[in-house]
Amino acid sequence: MKRPLTILALTASIALAAAACGTTNADAVxxxxxxxxxxxxxxxxxxxxxxxxxxxxxxxxxxVEYDIEFKPFTSGPPLLDAVSSNAVNIGGVGNTPPLFAINESKDLKVVQGSEQSAEGDAIVVPKDSDLRSVEDLKGKKVAVAKGSSANFNLLAQLAASGLGWDDIEPVFVQPAEGLAAFKGGHVDAWAIWDPFTSQAELDVDAHVLSSGKGLVNGLVFQVASDAALEDDATRAAIEDYLARIARAQVWTNENPDVWAKRWAEDTGLPVEVTERAISRRSFTPIAVPDAVESEQEMWDAFAEQGQVDGDPDLTDYFVDTFDAAVLEAARQ
Incomplete structure (x- = not known):
């Protein structure tokens, strides 16, 4: 969480550079x-x-019968850039990055989905801010990661309050930059997701102006590259991997304390932060096509604001290929 942005950006660049040769497992067939x-x-x-x-x-x-190589990214949009080029085969993102990837005609598919509460998707303001409602954001600087789940949550919050994108001054930054800008007083508000929401609340006494609970769908996805899905060996590994993800998601619902400690260890965050974040969400794996209707509503909202264009058939990108294996694993 506290790694320098330059290192994270470099990691993403290296992953993208690897796309020239891609990642395949043809010899395993x-x-x-x-x-x-x-x-x-x-x-x-x-x-x-x-x-x-x-x-x-x-x-x-x-x-695990196969090797798994994890590559780190700062947020969903750069991760999906790497997925599209097959620099990575698959990756997990929130509800918004796939839509921006589809808008850019990237070569990928959503292959697994889970529902969770959107309470941790929030707009936060400094503790001494005089902003008390979303309406008060008019004319204000709001930090947000472009193409992230926070991007849509912010858009939805504005729309629900009678405001549009042009009514604020968006400051597009990745989460670590957003936290620095927020702490430094360079922005008036920050649209973000957990654990950053909890971190802002506990570290700097940030006030939650509004959350996405009841307003946005809270979906999270696993997204695979077309090239990976077309490779028989990689496809077989993906099916097993998605089953493991589904079982692990359900496991967190039943073991929040253990998960909070591990999440804290991995991120360097205080366990109090991860405990708060976990208390606001639980996972429910779903059939991928069940996500299309709400994702279409999101697409339409982005299109109305001019952030995406075209009229793609989202069912072409949200596929049920692995649903049987994933939902059976979740039931286990």
């Missing part, structure tokens, strides 16, 4: 068409305190 998973490497885009920490805490990184 036997002559009879079966897959030797022991010869497969699955490259996973991750965010701090994300999939690697989750799987590790739930014991889902044990007894």
């Amino acid at each position: 036997r002559d009879d068409g079966s897959v030797n998973l022991s010869e497969v490497t699955l490259v996973v885009g991750d965010q701090k305190g994300g999939s690697e920490a989750l799987l590790g805490a739930a014991g889902e990184l044990e007894d």
